[in-house]
Amino acid sequence: MSTHAEDDVIASVSIEGSPASSSAAPAPNADRAVASRTRTFDTRRLSRDFADQDAFLYLEDFLAPEVTAQLVQSARGLLDEVNRNYLPGHKQGGSVSRHTIDRLAPFIAELYRSKELIGWLEQLSGDKLQVSPADDPHAYALYYYTRAGDHIGWHYDTSYYDGRRYTLLLGVIDESSCRLDYELHTRNADVPDQPGSVQIPPGGLVFFDGDKLRHRITPAGANEMRVSLTFEYVTDPNMRPWRRFISNMKDAIAYFGFRQVFRQMTKRGKDHA
Template structure:
């Protein structure tokens, strides 16, 4: 198991090698079966030493990876594609669609075993993102030549910190996660790195601290990743909510997906 990111290319793993069970696995049991075998004090130190960043090339149990691969392929017709010149090209499926069509993803996101393990790494008490946040858990698709996302931070619009958990689902591509550590710490030199995340791999980081990008996909390639977002304070000021919703609508999920959920929430409260 690798705990430090490096520049070696990890060979893509074909999703077809992973059997899909008839019934979805138990998320808590599957997570605890993996995390109890880890050297967790060492991982906590790695996370802190790398400025709130950790990469593991082998995290998920095979049956969990298989279920996620199955979900990702079954949601291909639900992908909302976006193109922002000079910054982003690709597709996304929000938590609202996932809730309807791939409920195992939501079960994994809410896993108490997973959240507890991430709290050990971060040292923070983590909470679920609010129910109307389309980024709480989402699938990101790179399926056409040139699909990519440019350099950015996973900026938190919440009053507290927001942590990103990135899970590899399908990697039949040459795409890489390029990143720079310590960019917000003037006392430590910036440290660049690059990884190719295989199915079942994990990247966990503080969204406001890691500058990163996904390099462009080539012809006849496919990459799908799943992200979970956890927060330390689920409150968000109204003007930040507006900015966050507009960004999500334009760059990721579309106006219909984002604002339909807001309308439904308003009706539920009336």
């Protein structure tokens, strides 16, 4: 496990023909950009689809183009901050936590807290959603697949909170053969498991209940690059102390590194001293 630049990434990967070196454009207004898209959707029908698929929805084209472009710019700008991890038999790849994003890519935090986005997701889920607590490094995070073999094995996004935790997965960069494989209805003994697989393009969306969807990301090939962004929303932000310990250890070992996770805990303790 180490923290260093992804120097093996092909820097020329771009979106919509724009070079990675193009000048930065002003960040869009998150609420307006989300509203411009969600008002074109049949949200009532999408909500039925979400329920019929046991709390799962995939949209190939969700984000406004200017939002996708801003996320691509942020993902490239954070390459030097990527923490890489390797867990034999389960995962290999890199990640950047919300704490680093807060410092260096504030637009992502603005999009995460968008009232328009949260309100639309509440319509889909039928739940009242809250942002994750400020010390949760998974609240919003970028995940990088930039080396041959980068992947994550079959898993659930298990909630350690007292309530449900929903995952919103947004495609950012996809110059890869990686796919999201998933199985629906695995927690419902009365309905047969339903397998599926999608390759999420930039601007695409997957929204699901983390405790219900069994899923994985298939391995990247040589000279490929995939970056995704996840947002986590909860129905109850409370977490029992022993679950907090397990969650922190998992985040430190499998994702963001001990320095990132426990530095934030130390900072929080000093702030309350």
